[in-house]
Amino acid sequence: MKVLVPVKRVVDYNVKVRVKSDQTGVDIANVKMSMNPFDEIAVEEATRLKEKGVVTEVVAVSCGVTQCQETLRTAMAIGADRAILVESAVELQPLAVAKLLKALADKEQPSLIVLGKQAIDDDANQTGQALAALLGWPQATFASKVEIADGVATVTREVDGGLETVALTLPAVVTTDLRLNEPRYVTLPNIMKAKKKPLETVKPEDLGVDVAPRLKTLKVTEPPARQAGIKVADVAALVDKLKNEAKVV
């Protein structure tokens, strides 16, 4: 069976972003970009399924600017067999991405689509669910364990208060949580090999999808800053402050 793995190019998680002074967004010029950490987990999971012999082909997909090719090369260095870039300079919101992915899924006919649970830039946590809805497929979000046998994906999900297990009839959509796996390091030989793997580029128009943003961002501002605190000398001073100044105990 074939697996589709959508990956997103985002600001590296170690970078502390700054809001632009004109409040139009955050400053991402000259900032280090990487693959969204949850998507790395998704690529790793698809690759492991292939190594187990459950999956025959892993196709990585990214939607966005030309530089997303680097993200796709990383996915292929981890283990994806080929890649598709849906190239667009427009800001792509989750609904638009879900529609693009649906069009690709109609074409590629995968049995499973594995996405990250959220991207660490817009923190939306929507694309996987929206994609499942558009395809009319079942979904398992926030997965920490995936087992596939006899056309059924049995997925353990991280929910408030513990874990929950659901069984999905394939084809299905799964979104990854942090504890699903530990992504492997990409090695130099694999990076070299990834350069030779096929990368196809399409446009949203080719897929017949209108990607115009639906939500208008009016402004982006700094979060309210906390008042600078103090360091106390010892436990007695701390308890005194909590009781008499903050009055929280």
Place this chain on the structure above:
Amino acid sequence: MSILVIAEHDNASIKPATLNTVAAAAKIGGDIHVLVVGAGANAAAQAAAQIAGVSKVLLADAAQLGDGLAENVAEQVLKQAAGYSHIVFPATAAGKNVAPRVAAKLDVAQISEIISVESADTFQRPIYAGNAIATVQSSDAVKVITVRATAFDAVAATGGSAAVENVDAVGDSGKSRFVGREVATSDRPELTAAKAVVSGGRGLGSAENFKILDPLADKLGAAVGASRAAVDAGYAPNDWQVGQTGKIVAPQLYVAVGISGAIQHLAGMKDSKVIVAINKDAEAPIFGVADYGLVGDLFQEVPALVNAL
């Protein structure tokens, strides 16, 4: 204008996040209806009818709706969606699971984890792990929204007297099946609703050492949380995780023990009223947000703090 709030419940009672979500709906302004989707959930529906400001409760009760499967719940919400200008979910694991499915079927852009209502079509939401706040405007006919509970003060759970109306349940999608649940047992308050939270990080060193936080949590009546580093290292169960990818808390008192203060963690707790940090590294970023910082060895300071309280 009518607003449909999707209740978070366990069939017998309404979860606190529902009350914060109703509070956000009240800020939007309009008639507030609550939809309870469950199995044997009459008690939850009756509880929802008591919530202040709610004018009607819709109850969809059937066996196939009992386990909160996204496919069935989303279908039920869509069945009820006609006539509502806003469909509002709590931003809990259950709400986040279903809301985008509903929005996509309605062909509208969902708005995630709002922290304030500017007007009926304009909302604020955090992006980049809470390092920036975006003000977004929706031009869609129906606004599908998830609400960050800690950003809205809960409405009263009593005082309302809404009528409960039974609605026809949708059938089972047949595409997914509930297998089982493993509930982490705890007699402490729920993390997201607790007045005080004591959290441990990698500095604790082991799952065994994490128990050092128990007497402190008992003294403060606090829930116990953990940083992602502590969870990844296996010191604490993953539903204790406070942060961008875990739970968002905003208690009166947050005590961070052995936590350096990575941005992913700060995103989950920096709206707490008072933050206390105990860490041996005086340069740790957590001291940048802490109201009171204590530099020292947590294995001495935590027991000393318990004795002093």
